[in-house]
Amino acid sequence: MSQALKIEQLRKTYAGGVEALKGVDLKVEQGEFFALLGPNGAGKSTLIGILTGLVNKSSGKVRVFEEDLDVSPERVKAQLGVMTQELNFNIFESCWNTVNFQAGYYGIDWKEASRRTEQLLRDLELWDKAQQPVRNLSGGMKRRLMLARALVHDPKVLILDEPTAGLDIELRRSLWVYLQKRNEAGLTIILTTHYLEEAEALCNRVAIIDQGVILRDAPTRDLLGQLKKQTFVLELAESGPVPADDEEIQYREVDELTLEADVSHGITMNEVFERLGRSQVKVQSMRTKANRLEELFIDLVGKKSKGLTV
Amino acid sequence: MNAHRLYIAWLTLTRKEVMRVLRIWTQTLLPPAITMGIYFVVFGAFLGGQIRQIENYPYIQFILPGLVMMTCITNSFSNVASSFFSAKFMRHIEEMLVSPMPDWIMVTGFVAGGIVRGVICGVIVALVGLFFTKIPVFNVFIIMFYLLASASLFSLAGLLNALVARKFDDISIVPTFVLTPLTYFAGTFYSIKMLPPTWKTLTLANPIFYMVDGFRYGFLGIHDASLLVGVVLLTVLNLLGLAVSMHMVKKGVGLRS
Numbered sequence: 001m002s003q004a005l006k007i008e009q010l011r012k013t014y015a016g017g018v019e020a021l022k023g024v025d026l027k028v029e030q031g032e033f034f035a036l037l038g039p040n041g042a043g044k045s046t047l048i049g050i051l052t053g054l055v056n057k058s059s060g061k062v063r064v065f066e067e068d069l070d071v072s073p074e075r076v077k078a079q080l081g082v083m084t085q086e087l088n089f090n091i092f093e094s095c096w097n098t099v100n101f102q103a104g105y106y107g108i109d110w111k112e113a114s115r116r117t118e119q120l121l122r123d124l125e126l127w128d129k130a131q132q133p134v135r136n137l138s139g140g141m142k143r144r145l146m147l148a149r150a151l152v153h154d155p156k157v158l159i160l161d162e163p164t165a166g167l168d169i170e171l172r173r174s175l176w177v178y179l180q181k182r183n184e185a186g187l188t189i190i191l192t193t194h195y196l197e198e199a200e201a202l203c204n205r206v207a208i209i210d211q212g213v214i215l216r217d218a219p220t221r222d223l224l225g226q227l228k229k230q231t232f233v234l235e236l237a238e239s240g241p242v243p244a245d246d247e248e249i250q251y252r253e254v255d256e257l258t259l260e261a262d263v264s265h266g267i268t269m270n271e272v273f274e275r276l277g278r279s280q281v282k283v284q285s286m287r288t289k290a291n292r293l294e295e296l297f298i299d300l301v302g303k304k305s306k307g308l309t310v
Numbered sequence: 311m312n313a314h315r316l317y318i319a320w321l322t323l324t325r326k327e328v329m330r331v332l333r334i335w336t337q338t339l340l341p342p343a344i345t346m347g348i349y350f351v352v353f354g355a356f357l358g359g360q361i362r363q364i365e366n367y368p369y370i371q372f373i374l375p376g377l378v379m380m381t382c383i384t385n386s387f388s389n390v391a392s393s394f395f396s397a398k399f400m401r402h403i404e405e406m407l408v409s410p411m412p413d414w415i416m417v418t419g420f421v422a423g424g425i426v427r428g429v430i431c432g433v434i435v436a437l438v439g440l441f442f443t444k445i446p447v448f449n450v451f452i453i454m455f456y457l458l459a460s461a462s463l464f465s466l467a468g469l470l471n472a473l474v475a476r477k478f479d480d481i482s483i484v485p486t487f488v489l490t491p492l493t494y495f496a497g498t499f500y501s502i503k504m505l506p507p508t509w510k511t512l513t514l515a516n517p518i519f520y521m522v523d524g525f526r527y528g529f530l531g532i533h534d535a536s537l538l539v540g541v542v543l544l545t546v547l548n549l550l551g552l553a554v555s556m557h558m559v560k561k562g563v564g565l566r567s
């Protein structure tokens with residue numbers, strides 16, 4: 001496998017003195033679906049801005065498929081497609097022109113550009129809006145148009161800065177399916193997200209960044225395997241006192257009939273139920289909590305789940 | 311990017327800029343036609359007969375080239391200034407910044423848009439002028455050189471202004487405080503031979519004076535200043551403007567934090 005992205009000792013200090021990146025090292029292999037996870041202000045957008053030529057780095061090295069950003073920025077840019085966090089459209093331009101012009105900026109001739117524009121607008125269900133000005137689109141449509149624009153030159157690496165922020169669940173899922181399909185077809189994808197569920201569902205590798213520092217960088221599988229605890233949601237048959245915590249299991253009351261139990265690794269389900277039975281707790285049903293990564297995330301970043309979308 | 315791809319990128323941007331001018335023609339093409347139409351009515355039809363001829367040309371014929379030039383440079387300037395600044399403001403300049411399009415393509419594409427608007431507006435004003443007077447043509451190449459070089463210079467100036475501008479007000483500073491006074495004192499409405507020495511000297515320091523003077527020479531065959539100075543000045547200023555804007559775009563001044 002060849003390396004899609006290699007970042008070494010990347011630093012960024014903004015004019016105001018904010019140190020947004022403090023020596024970031026990162027590698028992304030070709031074909032990976034990579035998540036950059038971090039709280040607000042962690043430096044995710046700064047990192048993406050540097051990769052895509054929207055932010056000047058202070059120091060460090062960036063290579064995309066062996067091309068050095070300092071030496072041949074144009075070759076680096078030609079291989080990247082980017083969807084920024086903030087909307088950046090000419091809102092008076094039509095959807096068709098928005099995508100088609102972008103192809104033109106990459107030097108794709110008119111006929112091929114039109115073919116791709118049509119294909120993408122159809123794939124992303126924007127075809128009936130093709131002649132509408134961008135300002136007439138809903139928020140979700142605008143995000144999809146950004147994606148179409150990012151893909152029109154057929155990049156090798158797609159970079160998405162919070163692609164599903166503000167999308168409803170249905171749209172988010174359909175976007176996931178689309179991205180997964182593109183990834184399976186060979187596209188390397190790097191995304192940032194606050195939705196831990198998203199990273200867990202899509203990405204085979206996750207890096208966690210906070211305050212400009214990469215705290216962890218590992219395959220999603222390994223990270224999940226390393227979780228010291230797993231959380232279960234227990235629906236109770238009748239309300240009662242919350243059982244006392246011990247070394248291996250801690251309880252949280254969500255409401256009268258719902259408990260959450262953090263269970264340490266190595267404890268079997270039998271043991272859990274044995275203890276619950278001893279505490280006179282009657283369990284109606286049980287499920288694992290979906291966002292297991294969140295536990296790790298909070299562990300690492302050392303913050304409460306405040307500000308994170310569950 | 312190979313030459314063909316560069317050409318497509320440049321053409322895409324230029325076409326987009328030209329389409330913008332045509333799409334919002336009520337803001338870009340109509341105002342100069344109206345303003346200059348009024349000038350022609352007032353200075354040609356109403357006052358023209360009472361103002362004596364200048365160097366054997368009726369007053370309206372004498373001022374027409376200057377009015378065309380004035381229109382051309384202000385429109386070139388404001389086209390690039392407002393188009394580029396709104397691209398910055400709405401952030402869609404990022405569409406170009408993330409693409410492999412080299413800086414010089416971006417600069418020359420915007421400048422080409424400015425030149426097209428300046429020239430179209432100039433031609434419109436000349437056509438309106440035809441309703442009021444005949445327009446002699448002394449040398450069409452001189453006319454074209456001055457028109458294109460001036461349009462290009464002020465397109466570059468508009469770009470520079472938009473690069474450093476932080477808010478919309480900033481792009482009207484140059485037109486109000488620099489462009490308007492300089493164009494009105496550029497000898498459009500009078501021959502500098504009529505001026506007292508101090509004013510004459512001041513006018514000679516005004517670059518727009520050389521543009522108006524040389525441009526008028528292309529029509530009437532008369533000039534007040536050295537044509538060589540005009541040609542050299544326009545060439546040098548254009549190259550300088552190009553170099554400075556290329557440098558600023560490369561550094562990302564006003565574009566990248």
Ligand SMILES: Nc1ncnc2c1ncn2[C@@H]1O[C@H](COP(=O)(O)OP(=O)(O)OP(=O)(O)O)[C@@H](O)[C@H]1O
Nearest residue numbers: 014016018020039040041042043044045046047567
């Ligand atoms: N243009 C700028 N000028 C000065 N400081 C900036 C600029 N952009 C970002 N910063 C600062 O850099 C830090 C990192 O910001 P960045 O936008 O990269 O975070 P982020 O991880 O993308 O956050 P979010 O999840 O909220 O989008 C923050 O402290 C931010 O205030």
Ligand SMILES: [Mg+2]
Nearest residue numbers: 044045046085
């Ligand atoms: Mg961000």
